[in-house]
Amino acid sequence: MTRKEQKEERRRAILMTALRLFVERGYHDTKITDIAGAVPMSTGLLFHYFESKEDLLLELIRMGLKGPGAITYDPAVPPDEYLTAFLEKVFAFAKEQPWVFWMFVLMGQVEKAGMPEEARKLAASVDALTPTVRMIESGQKAGIFHKGDADTMARCFWYAVQGIMERMAVDEEMKIPDSSWIVAILK
Amino acid sequence: MTRKEQKEERRRAILMTALRLFVERGYHDTKITDIAGAVPMSTGLLFHYFESKEDLLLELIRMGLKGPGAITYDPAVPPDEYLTAFLEKVFAFAKEQPWVFWMFVLMGQVEKAGMPEEARKLAASVDALTPTVRMIESGQKAGIFHKGDADTMARCFWYAVQGIMERMAVDEEMKIPDSSWIVAILK
């Protein structure tokens, strides 16, 4: 089994290295040779594990879809507490297991123009917006959140989160912010 | 003069087209042929106006450095009002003169890894962080802003703004948010 285990481990090593580089430099600026060099391994061998660069990206997104990044609407939980706790959790991962954090950033980046179409479609299946809109509407009724178009507020919130996390993944000087600061966008 | 004027006008057309495409698709996913095709003109001619793709980017950044995107610290103005008004102004441009808005987005994108080194250096000379930190500290003394590390708060604020604007430039469905929602990150 040693051999099979090694293969599996190397596969993981490639995925983690690619994830880190994709987040740090962006997908198009991460060359196959960069990934191979960082693992490290030969460029040829990388194609033994993954059919193509895009295949590697798709595999990462599939991982992301299973991960702890899902948002769900539970009417029983106060929406402000839910969102604060969610951010807290992701920020905590930023230090301990940065890959969870990187994954969150990648999932957002993939939605942007210029990424392979198939990757975008896949990632689009995580819809944080709809449950967030419900949460915001419920929060508005309860007087916790301010007035305003719930859809615009939800987009504003998540795009802000995305922007902050993208930079945190790169900007060494930035410390982890307080989750409540960000949720204040809605209050 | 007709000829010289025409040349100047075409130069501007190239710059505006490139700016829009860089923001919409990203620098590396905007091909020279895309820009030429959108202006429209032949690819060859584009090199008659600009030495290289990077030269085009640098020219845009030089434009951006002169534009209305500068942040300055004036102790006389309440910091929350200043920042709200600033965002209001940029959001207003988003509809009327989208290039001002695009420029704001581009200047943020250039700071990221993967962009040509010279472009990054140039763009780094606009430092919004330092004056914002001063504003935040002064706001904290006045009891307008909440407690917390001013540097982290400033980064958090600008990265959020950047994230929101990047998406606004692409996401047709998003309406213009209320500037005060975003300044609430600091309150």
Place this chain on the structure above:
DNA sequence: GTGTTGGTTGAATATATATTCATTGAATTT
């Protein structure tokens, strides 16, 4: 110990994209 499988390499190839350049024709000058 021999044969077989499968991991590994890096140079060679294919592809995508930036850049050049010989040529054309319209505008401007003499």
Place this chain on the structure above:
DNA sequence: AAATTCAATGAATATATATTCAACCAACAC
């Protein structure tokens, strides 16, 4: 109107990057 300048073209070239492949070697099976 002849000469000159310069915008304009797009096919040809150069360059960067993804992908393939023939050859090699280590592990494992018998």
